[in-house]
Amino acid sequence: MASLLKQTPKSPFISYIFLGLVGALSTLAFSPFDIKLIVPLTLVTLIYSTANSKNFTDACKSAFSWGLGYWISGTGWLIVSIYYYGNTNIVISTLIILFMGILLSAVFITPFAVVRLIQLNQNIFFKSMFFASCLILLELSRFLLLGGFPWLLPGLVFLETFGQVVIPFFGVYGASYIIYFFSSLIALSIFENKKNFLFLGILCLSILIPYPINQNESLEENLNLSIIQPSLDPFKKFLDGSHVDIEDTLINLTNKNSDADLIIWPESPLPYLDSNPRMTQLIKRIEEGPTVLSGSWKYADNKLHNSMTILGTDQTYLKRHLVPFGEYVPFEGILRGLIEFFNMPMSSLSPGSPNQGVLEFRNYKILGMICFDIAFPLSYINEVREADFIINISNDTWFGSSYGPYQHLQIVRARALEANKWVARGTSDGISTIVDNNGTIVYLLEKGARGSLDGRIHKTFKSSFFYLYGYIISPILALIMMFVTLVIKLRK
Secondary structure (H helix, E strand, O other): OHHHHHOOOOOHHHHHHHHHHHHHHHHHHOOOOOOOOHHHHHHHHHHHHHHOOOOHHHHHHHHHHHHHHHHHHHOOOHHHHHHHHOOOOHHHHHHHHHHHHHHHHHHHOHHHHHHHHHOOOOOHHHHHHHHHHHHHHHHHHOOOHHHOOOOOOHHHHHOOEHHHHHHHHHHHHHHHHHHHHHHHHHHHHHHHOOHHHHHHHHHHHHHHOEOOOOOOOOOOOEEEEEEEEOOOOHHHOOOOOHHHHHHHHHHHHHHOOOOOOEEEOOOOOOOOEOOOHHHHHHHHHHOOOOEEEEEEEEEEOOEEEEEEEEOOOOOEEEOOOOOEOOOEOOOHHHHOOOOHHHHOOOOOOOOOOOOOOOEEEOOEEEEEEEHHHHHOHHHOHHHHHHOOEEEEEEOHHHHOOOOHHHHHHHHHHHHHHHHOOOEEEEEOOOOEEEEOOOOOEEEEEOOOOOEEEEEEEEOOOOOOHHHHOHHHHHHHHHHHHHHHHHHHHHHO
16 A cells, blocks of 8 residues: 555656546445445545645645546536436536536645645644544535535445444544544555554554444334335426326326325426416325325425425425525526526525424424435434434436436435434435435335335434534534644644
8 A cells, every 4th residue: 555655656747637536436435336445545545645745736736636536426427417308518518517526626625725734743643633624624614515515425435334333423424534534544654654553544444344233223103105206207297298197107106005104206296386276186186095295396485496295284395405506506697598407497496494393294203305405414403303204305317327316325324324213215216215224225116117115114212412412523523623733833
């Protein structure tokens, strides 16, 4: 490992290309590939390269190159929705993906710039803690960038490993902190030739060895669910007359599951608003059967929302975290109408308000999340504590057969473990699942399949440590490290 790092390309341009390729390899650590050790290894390469850089500018360029590879590779599946479904020229589609990668990479260089500017003289352990603190504060900042994009968090690779026990206590962000710390420890040990720290860092990465973990919680109360996956052609959804086929498909699949306590339809399955007379007729067709929870388009306060509703009731959740460029267009005054992709149906939505509370069904309290919502664990602290389980509906049809839906499912599994809650996930064309409070997939309906997923979801009787106290530990630790470092620096 040490000799390999010390043989990195000497030419600056080739070195940046090399780091970009190394960053791109990080995608293999996430679903559906799950080669978990890839992330710390690529981070070690990056941190060693920045530590070995000639100057501040070189360190920033190195971090930018790695980040560009990381983001373009890791989120490159977005081109499916932009080019194929958004009917956008391949060149323009590529430029949009490149722009997003550049923006995210520009933000990513911040920790490396800070570390380089401060030039710490402390021991490797302290410097590694500081590095990890800078990086985790960066991760938390991604809640705000373009409305928030907390994707590809390194801590996700802890699923199904010894390290999984960390997530219910400190969350995915805490797990990311640990990966950043050990990666820094290894990289700086190689750079400073400190074999004792190097051995410690490599030993600690053994937490990524695969290992299934069970919490063995008592699970007595449960609901019988049926998740409907209609798998309809998204190109035909908004064509005249398409509603008839969509309605019939949903009703026919629903009627086959009359024994379920609750039927779940996916995100926005119908091409019209919930105020449309056809919705009233549709509800009448299912009144004699089980209760249906469905996605829908809803006007509220003269604003259009992506919503989740228990049909026939006034219980509704409005999606809080909208997908940039898909559900709203950043810099709309400039970009709207520029290309066809920015004019996709329902691309002018408004977010729902925070703290909407939970939905109630029988004696159960349901935390509703729509698609992208599930990537934001810190937005639902109070609701998670109150909820018995989580229902997440989504429409991953727009990402085709890419690896995007698998990354999405990985986030769902991490959220279940993080919250100590079961999660039912209903999608338009897959992957629909029921995940237990250990993050384990209990029931699954594959991508592209049409049908229903029948299974039980259980109530858990306690919230996780993470949602009680653990969510504040990583940011507080990071801020303390920053403060202590600043004080030490000023005293010198």
